[in-house]
Amino acid sequence: MYRLAIDDLEAGYGAVKALHGVSLEVRQGETVALLGTNGNGKSTLMKCIMGLLKPSGGSIVLEKDGERVELTGKSTHEIVALGVAMVPEGRRLFPKLSVRENLLLGAYRRGARGVIEHNLALCHEAFPVLQERSAQLAGSMSGGQQQMLAIARAIMSAPRLLLVDEPSVGLSPVLVKQMVDTIAAL
Numbered sequence: 001m002y003r004l005a006i007d008d009l010e011a012g013y014g015a016v017k018a019l020h021g022v023s024l025e026v027r028q029g030e031t032v033a034l035l036g037t038n039g040n041g042k043s044t045l046m047k048c049i050m051g052l053l054k055p056s057g058g059s060i061v062l063e064k065d066g067e068r069v070e071l072t073g074k075s076t077h078e079i080v081a082l083g084v085a086m087v088p089e090g091r092r093l094f095p096k097l098s099v100r101e102n103l104l105l106g107a108y109r110r111g112a113r114g115v116i117e118h119n120l121a122l123c124h125e126a127f128p129v130l131q132e133r134s135a136q137l138a139g140s141m142s143g144g145q146q147q148m149l150a151i152a153r154a155i156m157s158a159p160r161l162l163l164v165d166e167p168s169v170g171l172s173p174v175l176v177k178q179m180v181d182t183i184a185a186l
Contacts, residue, residue, distance in 0.1 A: 002028040002064055002083070002160045004049070009058035011041075011048050018044040022058070026161070031184055043089055046163050050086050051076040064160070080109055085159035089166040091150040095139025099130050102138050102149055106156030115158055123152035126182050144175040151179075155186065162186070 009022040018041040026032050034042045047053035049060055051074050060071040071079055094102055107116045124131035127148040168176040
């Protein structure tokens with residue numbers, strides 16, 4: 001059993017409060033979408049979950065196989081080690097590394113190292129273009145291909161919880177549908 005519970009979360013940037021009493025729950029197997037216009041706190045919430053931004057109030061608890069772990073105050077590295085991965089807005093790839101090298105960097109988490117070949121096969125099945133272009137530099141790919149690579153790199157960490165921030169930015173409507181369908185299938 002895997003569950004994320006956010007209760008009464010408050011966070012912001014200096015005097016600007018982006019999150020006011022946010023509560024939500026994500027259970028194993030669920031797909032949850034946060035919708036809203038720019039500036040509504042979606043990215044801020046994800047940054048809090050990943051330990052990139054310290055909340056000013058509330059709690060973020062991960063239940064993993066019966067164990068409750070408070071994520072607030074944990075480092076991003078510790079949170080990733082618990083099986084949480086994030087595809088950040090803007091993709092944040094290593095543009096001068098190949099597709100394969102970017103994918104392998106996603107598998108640095110100890111829990112992912114034993115399943116690298118399995119996860120590579122999963123990524124190649126979900127995004128066949130990544131296998132075809134495994135030697136290509138990530139920075140020379142189209143925006144849609146880079147988004148596929150960013151998602152696949154997160155999958156390489158063998159996450160139990162995958163956060164995807166702005167998966168459709170800069171993509172054509174056809175690619176948006178493909179991306180949403182692939183994320184749902186994963």
